[in-house]
Amino acid sequence: MKYVDEYRDPEAAHKLVAGIRASATAPRQIMEVCGGQTHTLIRYGIDELLAGAVELIHGPGCPVCVTPLEKIDRALAVANKPGVIFASYGDMLRVPGSDGDLLQAKARGADVRIVYSPTDALDLAERHPDREVVFFAVGFETTAPANAMSVWLAAKKKVTNFSILTSHVRVPPAIRVIMDDPEAQVKGFIAPGHVCSVMGYREYEELAREYRVPFVVAGFEPLDLLQGLLMLVELIENDQIETRNQYGRAVRPEGNLQAQKVMNDVFEVCDMNWRGIGSIPDSGLRLREDYHAFDAERRFDVGKVTAAEPSICIAGEVLQGKKKPHECEAFGTRCTPEHPLGAPMVSTEGACSAYHAFRRYEDSNDGV
Amino acid sequence: MGFECPVPIQDYDTVTMAHGGGGKVTQRLIEQVLLPTLDNPALRELNDGAVVPWNHDMLAFSTDSYVIHPPFFPGGDIGLLAVHGTVNDLAMCGARPRYLSLAFILEEGFLLKDLWSVLVSIREACLSLDLPVVTGDTKVVERGKGDGIFVNTAGIGERLKGIDVSPRRITPGDVVLLNGPIAEHGIAIMSLREGLRFESDLKSDTAALWPLVERMLDRAGTGIHAMRDATRGGVASVLNELAGAAETGIVLDETAVPVKESVKGGCEILGLDPLYVANEGRFVAVVAPEVADDVLAAMRDHPLGREACVVGKVVANHPRIVRLRSGFGGSRVLDMISGEQLPRIC
Numbered sequence: 001m002k003y004v005d006e007y008r009d010p011e012a013a014h015k016l017v018a019g020i021r022a023s024a025t026a027p028r029q030i031m032e033v034c035g036g037q038t039h040t041l042i043r044y045g046i047d048e049l050l051a052g053a054v055e056l057i058h059g060p061g062c063p064v065c066v067t068p069l070e071k072i073d074r075a076l077a078v079a080n081k082p083g084v085i086f087a088s089y090g091d092m093l094r095v096p097g098s099d100g101d102l103l104q105a106k107a108r109g110a111d112v113r114i115v116y117s118p119t120d121a122l123d124l125a126e127r128h129p130d131r132e133v134v135f136f137a138v139g140f141e142t143t144a145p146a147n148a149m150s151v152w153l154a155a156k157k158k159v160t161n162f163s164i165l166t167s168h169v170r171v172p173p174a175i176r177v178i179m180d181d182p183e184a185q186v187k188g189f190i191a192p193g194h195v196c197s198v199m200g201y202r203e204y205e206e207l208a209r210e211y212r213v214p215f216v217v218a219g220f221e222p223l224d225l226l227q228g229l230l231m232l233v234e235l236i237e238n239d240q241i242e243t244r245n246q247y248g249r250a251v252r253p254e255g256n257l258q259a260q261k262v263m264n265d266v267f268e269v270c271d272m273n274w275r276g277i278g279s280i281p282d283s284g285l286r287l288r289e290d291y292h293a294f295d296a297e298r299r300f301d302v303g304k305v306t307a308a309e310p311s312i313c314i315a316g317e318v319l320q321g322k323k324k325p326h327e328c329e330a331f332g333t334r335c336t337p338e339h340p341l342g343a344p345m346v347s348t349e350g351a352c353s354a355y356h357a358f359r360r361y362e363d364s365n366d367g368v
Numbered sequence: 369m370g371f372e373c374p375v376p377i378q379d380y381d382t383v384t385m386a387h388g389g390g391g392k393v394t395q396r397l398i399e400q401v402l403l404p405t406l407d408n409p410a411l412r413e414l415n416d417g418a419v420v421p422w423n424h425d426m427l428a429f430s431t432d433s434y435v436i437h438p439p440f441f442p443g444g445d446i447g448l449l450a451v452h453g454t455v456n457d458l459a460m461c462g463a464r465p466r467y468l469s470l471a472f473i474l475e476e477g478f479l480l481k482d483l484w485s486v487l488v489s490i491r492e493a494c495l496s497l498d499l500p501v502v503t504g505d506t507k508v509v510e511r512g513k514g515d516g517i518f519v520n521t522a523g524i525g526e527r528l529k530g531i532d533v534s535p536r537r538i539t540p541g542d543v544v545l546l547n548g549p550i551a552e553h554g555i556a557i558m559s560l561r562e563g564l565r566f567e568s569d570l571k572s573d574t575a576a577l578w579p580l581v582e583r584m585l586d587r588a589g590t591g592i593h594a595m596r597d598a599t600r601g602g603v604a605s606v607l608n609e610l611a612g613a614a615e616t617g618i619v620l621d622e623t624a625v626p627v628k629e630s631v632k633g634g635c636e637i638l639g640l641d642p643l644y645v646a647n648e649g650r651f652v653a654v655v656a657p658e659v660a661d662d663v664l665a666a667m668r669d670h671p672l673g674r675e676a677c678v679v680g681k682v683v684a685n686h687p688r689i690v691r692l693r694s695g696f697g698g699s700r701v702l703d704m705i706s707g708e709q710l711p712r713i714c
Contacts, residue, residue, distance in 0.1 A: 013696055107383060338392055
């Protein structure tokens, strides 16, 4: 496929792998922040190809995984209200709340629908004026502008039966948590390409200076990541504390200013609870006061719903890169994609799910 | 003696869409609830159709229900699918389809002209296969209690003499063949569904596979060990079923599996893996290595197998597990999907 196959060329990949192996004088601990990048690295076996040269630590950048349990419970509470159409991205439907997930709510009669865009949810609201349409607005800075746009449009069009349940998170404060940990091992970061296509990478330049680690903004295809890793290993080997951009075809230093504008018009920064990690200051986004009318937690009065995590799940340590998924005692036994205890087992971008799907803990001899 | 439901109720107290998704949850429902409750040797084979003895011959018997939404789609409709699906289940047992039953469950308000269109499709599909509909049933449910139209068909087939097609016969060294590019049906349907509209020229691949299968059996006879059509759950799920039933491993070569450019594009946009997307005219055949070239040639001689190819092989290592060799040189487990494939967030 044009514009995709070029970034999956095995021959070019092997050259980059050889380059990384030649550059790394010792195994370098590198964190890829974004779950989409984790998925690619494991799907293509890049972590195995680089074993001994790069130790990949999988970061907390799966929006599905870090959505706090109480938000899932609030989503369930809203979805179960009569007259509500609850619209969501597909992979949120299987995230376990305290009592079941949205798919089960759907099976019991809730009107839960998969949409591909928040504006599709807004369309639903316009087509069903007698119903309340609620969109589950989750994600990092990548999805925030589109979610903001749906609220902005709803306000402009005076669509009163539309609201969003917001669970937005920001990447830079999570990187601070990881680097503030005295046991932090990370020597360099692959910065999340799609987040940076919206936000630019000025924030990461600041983080690089502050924590004395290099960053490379990278894309999501195998060659993007390999090239990004090569750039990063070279920076680490040369002790260069810099931020570089591998993903030039999508990311400008200042980002997408129009997207930032609508996001800032509609949302404001707030403290946020991350599933498995806890509260991180300034790490979330919430609707500004002007848009409180579109806040589903207010409209349906579910803001007080709270919840506690299953104690056995080590999602927090996995999301901070302290443990690998298969080091969890519940991994693959009590916790599977069919019955996830924690969110990283749910989304295909979650580190636990990726490890489970591709059975990274098993002998990889295929016998051919 | 009382029956106790062996599936832990605390996991699922209601049926979810995943129970019908063709993945692990479906498999568990079949293996832990349906099979033990109704257990018998023919059912235990868990094949697409049953092959049972009848007057010194072997009879193939299969049934399937069709609930597709929307009922009309590019490349076909629910009627065509209902004939093809059951014909294909019989064909996968090495049986020539002989008789078909047809049952409708119609929702009050369904347009009669649409029913007529479905019926005409059924008639044409049956005529081309010389397959009479010999019995049928019609039920109507109140508005809101159905989805327009549901169709059930059952088919009786005559298993060709001297043929034995069953996962039991799969042995290490066997070659895995596929009759053409995958995932067209699923992506064509998804492109039509509410909220997922995108422009595509894709058509469902729905087709009656018997004419192709007959040629393959003519050419290779017992050299064909097993066949399975890759309907819901896609090629990945079918290979997992075969590996599980045969207690062998299967290695699939990712670069050998044909996928049309427009399907790849659809899958990229929707965040889906074509190996898990449904087909209605694609199947895998597991054949002895010495007949593989002959079977492949026979497939390519037929319009339904023009793009047939070798996609993998059966190995003794990692029994019950399917591994995928990627173009990058690594290999990874190609697991059965757990529920339905869910579109990703970003």
